[in-house]
Amino acid sequence: MAGLATVFGSGAMTNSIAEIEKTDVMFVIGSNTKENHPIVALRMIKAKKKGAKLIIADPRRVPLVRFADIWMQHRPGTDVMLLNAMMHVIMKEGLVDKDFIASMTEGYDEAFKKNLEDFTPEAAEKVTGVPKDTIIKAARMYVEADKAGIYYTMGITQHSHGTDNVFSVANLALMTGNLGKEGGGVNPLRGQNNVQGATDMGCIPNNYPGYQGVSLPAMKEKFEELWKAKLSDKVGMTAPDMLAAAEKGALKAMYIMGENPVVSDPDMTHTIKALKALDLLVVQDIFMTETAALAHVVLPASSFAEKSGTFTNTERRVQRVRAATNLPGQAMEDSRIIMELSKRMNYPMPYQSSEEVFQEIGRAWPAMAGMSYSRLDASGLQWPCPTREHPGTPHLFSGGFPRGKGRFTTVKYLPSLEQVDKEFPFLLTTGRLLFQYHTGGMTRRVKPIDAVSHESYIEINPEDAGMLSLKDGTPVKVTSRRGSITVKTKISKRPKKGVVFIPFHFHEAAANMLTSGTGLDPVAKIPSFKVSTVRIEKA
């Protein structure tokens, strides 16, 4: 999101799920939409039936490829090369949207254009493995559409140069005027029910709720007034920084609510070591997760079915969550736990209901000021929604960008930090499966799901499997510079030769034993979950 915020002044899906039906071309890059955002994929299939075209760029033959007009199977980590080559074609063929660039953007200058010169389709073919004609065809198909939307997920962001990837995606949309209109846009599909909301609500170290910077004196004053407290203007630590600081002993205590970084963060060995070094680890969760097991104190919390409030989905739609069942045992609503703790820390927050908290959010952030529980009742509202009469905003930027003009960013191609070599000859990429969710705390406890998706595996191309004499089900030891895991072989044509895939849901064969916690993206501090190098041996 840091990338998009730089370009536009706000970081979120620019357009809506329903608008996908109205688009002419969908460009899906680094997103296994059919498995990870199944309902968004249904809209894409619907759009296809209505005549829209579909371009997919993904290193794996993901299920949505079946519906694609063009599929570009680029090597993991070469997105910038591919996107810049598409822009190269668009620039060379004079297909840029000159009016949009002149009136709505800045930074489309000689330096930007000169940088693109080197990214010929021929050069890109060598690096990405995508035939140059396919790149040219995709570029033309995208640019010739009246309305074209780009959809991406972690395949773009989870890289040591993830922010560069996002800049490239944004450049492509800016260059072709595909922003501020229905059916277009730059659309990061968010992976968890309330990632958008957690970020909106200021659970990020640099921003108060509503992307209002903690280091801006006016913002600090505003929140000191609202919260009646002295606040720090020092930007806080990101999650990876916290773990590093814990390991060094600079960070003494962590309070973790509803997360399982031991399994979800890269380099599990390092994560465990860091958490064990803390003087105090408090974990609030609904299950004894791998992270909770390391805690000094575990607080039993509430599941979605036991509480009231709101979630904000990937298209900025704030929707009502309603309690359906009672809490088990002495488990408590998360909000009540926080309030009880805060009271004992001499900062009472005596809210009577989640609605009262919601009303305060509206006072803290103008983009949600026009929302109320009663207005959300039917089908929610999409921010920004500044007044009680405002209908919400299906697509952003129709009247310009929050930061004034959309900014082009010159992006050079940086190879991923880890490159295959003799010792580690395979590129490992990680991700989710349709049947599982994240670290499996919930899905692995659902019997029918466990019955069809019981254990981890490594997806490997038939050629590679043949070379290593592996059969379906052969146990293999997969080793990276961080560690080793043992998983079963699954021979599949999804990845190309030299690329393997392991889902990260399974703690007993955790993909994140292998991924790297260093070499983070310099801006967003996101780890490179999508590119590590490994070797594979029969176990």
Add this chain to the structure above:
Amino acid sequence: MIKIIINGKQIKVQPDTTILDAARRNDIYIPTICDDPRLEPYGGCRLCLVQIKGMPRLVSACTTPVTEGMEVETTNDQIERQRRTIVELLLSDHPNDCMVCEKAGDCTLQELAYFYDLRANRFYGERRQYTKKDLNPFIQRDMEKCILCGKCVRVCEEVQGVGAIDISSRGFTAKVTPPFEKDLDCEFCGQCVSLCPTGALMGKEALGRGRQKDVRKVETICPYCGCGCNLTLHVNRDEVVSVSSRPDTVNEGWLCVKGRFGYNFIKSPDRLKTPLIKKDGVFVEASWDEAFQYVADRLIAIKEKNGPDAIAGLSSARCTNEENYLFQKFIRAGIGTNNVDHCARY
């Protein structure tokens, strides 16, 4: 706009509308089994037969587009007689086991039988007898209850883009089946279950857990990915027994396997039920008071000794906006540091 007359009432509708759509928009009831506004018109069940002035035979309202000046009658003796016969024929080869059927109270066929007061049946004959192939863990398929409306086949192909099932064979032996009559092996989204008008397709997790009349429905949002699908939780005796979804929302009533069938973790015996404090490396149950006081005392001591920046909070992309707001407010205003993040913010 086109002007038409339905049951003597003049109405205006968009061109390219079917008679069924026009009637629905004007609150005129036409019974149907095989139609769903989210699927292509099919014309399979023939229940929506209507009379058009000047046409010799009845036509199906779901497949006939409106034309200027069209005069439609949706009910009269002849129409109702035909509809009644259709339902009677469907029932003649249906296991009338409503008393134990999971779908009772929520079944379109049952409703129609009630509406047409079908106690006895004029038609007797051979019945379909099928062996269940039902090893898949999600969906119970009882093809003897199938009335071949084709909704499941169509939603799987048209909406889900999977095509895991189709109608094989013809006439009396026609039946919905996966390839080569094997067991179902698909994405298990359950779209088919949600559209099935009878008890032919049921979610296995819901079996035997209560009739619809005992169920309390709670509207909420799915706890999994970021699509934000609307869920209707069906709650009985404090348990979520099944999940459905309204068609008038962002997800149009469609769900994936996790949203539709992934709810039994809620009452998992593994749920944490009491606060735990680790003593000598082992978790010991504690009261809330003890746990709160322990955490607060430790946090205050660390804050005093090492400053607020020695404390950090990781919030959750799974919690609500209100909880996240409170969490960061607590970290920022209560503890005094901006060390707050969540793992999925990228």
